[in-house]
Amino acid sequence: xxxxxGQSTVRLCQPVIIRAAAGVVGHKERKGPLGDYFDxxxxxxxxxxxxxxxxxxxxQTVAVNTLLQKAVLQTRDIDVIFAxxxxxxxxxxxxxxxELGIPLLGQYGACSTMAQTMAVGAVFVESGAxxxxxxxxxxxxxxxxxQFRLPMEYGGQRTPTAQWTVTGAGAALLERGQSGVKIxxxxxxxxxxxxxxxxxxxxxxxxxxxxxxxxRFLTDTHTTVFDYDLILxxxxxxxxxxxxxxxxxKDGPDITPNHxxxxxxxxxxxxxxxxxxxxxxxxxxxxxxxxxLPKLQRKEWQNILFxxxxxxxxPTSSQxxxxxxxxxxxxxxxx
Amino acid sequence: xxxxxGQSTVRLCQPVIIRAAAGVVGHKERKGPLGDYFDxxxxxxxxxxxxxxxxxxxxQTVAVNTLLQKAVLQTRDIDVIFAxxxxxxxxxxxxxxxELGIPLLGQYGACSTMAQTMAVGAVFVESGAxxxxxxxxxxxxxxxxxQFRLPMEYGGQRTPTAQWTVTGAGAALLERGQSGVKIxxxxxxxxxxxxxxxxxxxxxxxxxxxxxxxxRFLTDTHTTVFDYDLILxxxxxxxxxxxxxxxxxKDGPDITPNHxxxxxxxxxxxxxxxxxxxxxxxxxxxxxxxxxLPKLQRKEWQNILFxxxxxxxxPTSSQxxxxxxxxxxxxxxxx
Numbered sequence: 001x002x003x004x005x006g007q008s009t010v011r012l013c014q015p016v017i018i019r020a021a022a023g024v025v026g027h028k029e030r031k032g033p034l035g036d037y038f039d040x041x042x043x044x045x046x047x048x049x050x051x052x053x054x055x056x057x058x059x060q061t062v063a064v065n066t067l068l069q070k071a072v073l074q075t076r077d078i079d080v081i082f083a084x085x086x087x088x089x090x091x092x093x094x095x096x097x098x099e100l101g102i103p104l105l106g107q108y109g110a111c112s113t114m115a116q117t118m119a120v121g122a123v124f125v126e127s128g129a130x131x132x133x134x135x136x137x138x139x140x141x142x143x144x145x146x147q148f149r150l151p152m153e154y155g156g157q158r159t160p161t162a163q164w165t166v167t168g169a170g171a172a173l174l175e176r177g178q179s180g181v182k183i184x185x186x187x188x189x190x191x192x193x194x195x196x197x198x199x200x201x202x203x204x205x206x207x208x209x210x211x212x213x214x215x216r217f218l219t220d221t222h223t224t225v226f227d228y229d230l231i232l233x234x235x236x237x238x239x240x241x242x243x244x245x246x247x248x249x250k251d252g253p254d255i256t257p258n259h260x261x262x263x264x265x266x267x268x269x270x271x272x273x274x275x276x277x278x279x280x281x282x283x284x285x286x287x288x289x290x291x292x293l294p295k296l297q298r299k300e301w302q303n304i305l306f307x308x309x310x311x312x313x314x315p316t317s318s319q320x321x322x323x324x325x326x327x328x329x330x331x332x333x334x335x
Numbered sequence: 336x337x338x339x340x341g342q343s344t345v346r347l348c349q350p351v352i353i354r355a356a357a358g359v360v361g362h363k364e365r366k367g368p369l370g371d372y373f374d375x376x377x378x379x380x381x382x383x384x385x386x387x388x389x390x391x392x393x394x395q396t397v398a399v400n401t402l403l404q405k406a407v408l409q410t411r412d413i414d415v416i417f418a419x420x421x422x423x424x425x426x427x428x429x430x431x432x433x434e435l436g437i438p439l440l441g442q443y444g445a446c447s448t449m450a451q452t453m454a455v456g457a458v459f460v461e462s463g464a465x466x467x468x469x470x471x472x473x474x475x476x477x478x479x480x481x482q483f484r485l486p487m488e489y490g491g492q493r494t495p496t497a498q499w500t501v502t503g504a505g506a507a508l509l510e511r512g513q514s515g516v517k518i519x520x521x522x523x524x525x526x527x528x529x530x531x532x533x534x535x536x537x538x539x540x541x542x543x544x545x546x547x548x549x550x551r552f553l554t555d556t557h558t559t560v561f562d563y564d565l566i567l568x569x570x571x572x573x574x575x576x577x578x579x580x581x582x583x584x585k586d587g588p589d590i591t592p593n594h595x596x597x598x599x600x601x602x603x604x605x606x607x608x609x610x611x612x613x614x615x616x617x618x619x620x621x622x623x624x625x626x627x628l629p630k631l632q633r634k635e636w637q638n639i640l641f642x643x644x645x646x647x648x649x650p651t652s653s654q655x656x657x658x659x660x661x662x663x664x665x666x667x668x669x670x
Contacts, residue, residue: 089649103523106443127462188438
């Protein structure tokens with residue numbers, strides 16, 4: 001049974017472990033500071049496919065197949081897969097997972113999708129609705145850029161607040177188990193709208209949601225940020241991270257000493273055009289699966305909060321004058 | 336605890352009830368055979384909004400607020416809302432639910448979304464991860480038409496196999512309870528690809544998925560179609576329903592006597608341009624919430640299968656030569 005704690009947090013009473021995970025990335029991510037950690041790093045971001053969208057689908061296929069290999073499992077061993085992405089109608093999940101034949105529940109949380117798929121998957125596993133579940137998501141710089149911003153061929157200059165959509169995917173296997181890295185608590189995010197309208201400053205759109213979810217979790221669990229080895233946000237990037245620190249300092253915790261952001265970890269500031277850092281569903285998905293989870297498994301960290309953030313918008317909503325609300329889902333993970 | 340039955344079915348051991356629901360529709364649906372059943376039927380499909388997308392968002396807002404009124408609840412009483420829609424990046428859910436402040440887990444299942452949101456919500460409620468959850472989805476003829484097919488102003492002629500996207504939304508409240516209409520089993524759908532490429536024949540794209548999920552459920556539960564008062568599909572329409580009957584007759588059950596389809600129920604064949612019937616997330620959502628659930632509550636039906644189907648495609652995937660795979664999620668509901 002799961003148990004509700006305080007206003008918004010769920011404690012998973014039966015232990016759900018992240019048994020294995022796989023992170024897959026493209027060329028620029030391979031050259032970044034975490035390049036050696038990823039399970040697979042492609043040299044060509046087209047992955048031999050005729051379109052960027054099909055390349056992104058392939059990232060999900062490869063991530064899931066790599067995960068199954070690592071866990072020595074077949075597709076028929078998996079009861080349900082939770083998957084989502086940034087493309088219209090989540091087509092990279094549909095076409096990336098089509099051949100696998102695993103029951104699918106599509107998720108949409110924009111860049112918060114990795115935490116969301118793991119959260120929903122963990123509830124299914126904890127309750128017995130699934131014995132083994134996979135959580136997977138992806139993003140691709142080129143498919144995102146042309147869908148959300150400008151055609152690649154246009155070669156537009158990007159603003160300093162812009163982030164670079166990570167070409168990558170991450171897949172994690174959840175099951176019941178006594179030993180291993182466990183998902184202990186979940187806090188589902190609410191929509192936070194600070195009326196940001198600049199689609200080139202997603203960090204600002206998402207930081208308030210991260211602050212809101214973190215505050216709600218800390219209140220519900222009667223803990224402070226110093227009770228955790230690491231507070232890991234998804235893809236706030238440098239500007240969003242700075243804003244998160246400022247928002248939280250207004251009424252309390254200074255998380256600067258133990259905060260890291262996957263968008264800042266994945267690229268070096270020296271790397272061309274990454275500007276404020278990495279973003280996209282594949283950013284925290286690949287970083288969590290290939291870099292963070294192994295450190296938890298080795299007990300370098302034992303008690304972390306993983307807060308993935310998403311900006312809930314479409315080009316249509318922006319063209320119709322809507323702001324860019326954010327959302328953030330939190331997982332408390334222990335090893 | 337939930338329990339897995341056979342290969343793919345989940346039995347909810349703690350009773351999850353659909354305590355209340357609300358269906359909201361537009362003008363054409365108001366004039367259809369179920370017009371008098373809907374909780375709210377608007378006379379103008381713009382709902383006083385400047386764009387079709389904002390009108391669709393408003394359908395979700397109205398559906399949830401009507402549901403809360405019927406259940407005599409406030410937004411703060413709801414632990415989590417599961418919501419999704421057909422628009423790119425699910426913006427009708429985002430902007431329709433933004434002001435409510437309820438923790439949100441976005442779902443993407445195309446037109447299967449109502450069954451999906453109820454299935455995921457039921458697992459959350461059953462496990463204790465939520466005490467009260469709402470499942471909601473919507474579609475709007477005009478926002479769907481211009482996103483998936485042609486601009487409204489073009490006035491293109493529609494083929495006889497085409498379906499008419501329902502302007503409507505449905506919201507259902509799930510909670511633990513002993514008496515009432517219960518969700519007893521869930522079968523999560525798999526992607527089924529019969530290589531349909533005609534975006535004007537969604538019924539054909541989705542029928543194989545409905546057949547697959549129904550077969551898997553019947554095998555897992557050792558039951559036959561005659562054990563159920565009603566087999567209710569989402570929006571196969573007339574052509575998809577016929578195909579479903581043919582597919583199932585190949586290896587067994589003739590479901591014709593106790594099969595109904597929300598896409599056939601919502602419009603009269605006499606209504607202009609509906610052709611093969613209604614479609615869209617809002618089709619089975621509004622029909623289930625306003626027409627089916629009250630009949631279950633009055634015990635006119637006591638034991639039904641609700642199978643909502645979705646076509647997993649985007650204009651981009653079709654333009655890139657992909658087929659249109661289908662998916663179908665099943666709920667076994669008893670009263």
